Amino acid sequence: MKVDLNEILRELSEMYDEDSFDTYVTLYLKKDALDQKFLERREKACRSLLKGDEKKNFTDTMESIREFIKKNVSANIAIFASHKYNVLKTVSLPVEIDNSLIVDSSPYIRPLARIQDEWESFTLVLLSSNYAKIYSLSLGEIEYEKNLSKDIMNRHKKGGCSQARFQRLRKGAIHAFLTEVVEALEKIADKRIVLAGPGTSKIQFRDMLPKYLAERIVDVIDISIDDEKELLKESVRLISEREEKKSREAVQQLKEEILKDGLVAYGAEETLQAVKNGQVELLIVEKDYKIKGWICENCQIVKEGSVKECPYCGGSVSEVDVIEEILEFAERTDADVEFTDDEEITDLGHIGAILRYK
Ligand SMILES: [Zn+2]
Incomplete structure (x- = not known):
């Protein structure tokens, strides 16, 4: 099943309990932390601070979390749960996130938003003139693959028809096969596509793609068809390099907009106001920085x-x-989010946004 982090983040950002601060439990847990005392210790500390209905909700919520963990011991996981609202959302993570257990009026989404930014999903097409494999990769893992292959006549004729006729037939057969691959790709293509394979088939294939798919190609890799493992690694690396470049460009764009006093907000207060109004197109956040505030x-007012x-x-x-509050508003209003460790974002108040309108 395809994990759509965008969708999950959006859902989580809309969960909010107006009546209580202590309704949702968020847990990020490394797989090797399962047998450690972390969970027990945090659970005990939180329980001792809660009273009445909130305490009961916490206890019931932790029970369903424990049940889930027992069955899923082999992964780094994020869990968002509330017994009161009958919520138990779980995501296996591609990397370790620091263990944390948080009790709050809404799920704590920041680490997950960062993973979504750094681990973009994409489609990989591995292709030759008679063989194709389409992979969907999400969070660095293969989620789906489809094999297509066809008997195409050998490059050299063995007698029978004339050389020219043979070449025509062969070309026609390759074209028919690539058309099949295009159709398969149309059904499952992600927003980003990497094209790979030996020789020129991949170029012929690219030229056959409808414009909206051709525009999604982020890289073309020349590679032998046997190197599948290497290829998967290489494509994940390419996508992550691309992500780094995107976050550098986002900071540059922010700077330029500030200089010309354009469609931009920066610093916590201005950015919070803009994101609440649904003005934010792209939110740019310093990776590990937190801003102490209150709600x-x-x-429901939030301030520094x-x-x-x-x-x-x-x-x-x-x-x-x-x-975190700004991020939740951003997810609710479909803004893109870029995390960066660029020093310039620090000077601009740790957070900023490119706006849709002003
Ligand atoms: Zn008030």
Whole structure:
């Protein structure tokens, strides 16, 4: 089954309990942490701080989380759960994320958003004149593959028809085969396609693709058909290099927009305002930075800094990472997110956005 992280992040970003700060449990767990004391210790600490319905919800939620973990011990996982809302969402992760257990009014999505940014899914087409394999890769793993092959006449005729007629027939057969591959690809193509194989078939194939698919090709690799393993590694590497380049370009774009006072917001306060209004096209976030802030239980206002009670309505407040709050708004409004460790983002207030409108 295809894991659509975009879809999952969107769903998670829409989960929010207005009545309680302590409804959703988020757990990121390394596979080798399963037999350690991490979970037990955090669970005990959190439980001791909760009361009444919130405590009961936490206990029930942890029970279903434990049940899931027991059956899935062999992966790095992220779990988002709430017994109260009957939610248990789980994702196996391609890399280890620091263990964390968080109890909050909404799922904690930042580490997952970063994985989504760094591990883009793509389609890989490995192709020769009579053989094709199409792979869907997601989170660095093969999720689906389809084999196609056809008996195409050998390059050299063995008698019978004339050389010219033989070549015509052979060309026709190759064209028919590649057409089949195009049709198969149309059904499953991701937003990014890598094309690979020996010789010129892949170029002929590229020229046969409808425009909308041709535009999705991010790389063409010349490689022998036997090197499948090598090819998979190489294509994952290419896609991750491309990701790094994209995040550098995003910071450049942000800088240029700031210089010409264009469609841009930067710094926590301005970016938060823009993302709340649904203005953000592309959000750019410094990788590991957190901004201490608060959210009001009553009016849902989020601000940087710390206060004892909401200065607007006197409601009680809870401490938040302002960047996490911004990310949740971004996912809800279909903004793209780029994580970066470029120093320039630090100087611009750790976070910024390219806007759809102003
Ligand atoms: Zn308030």
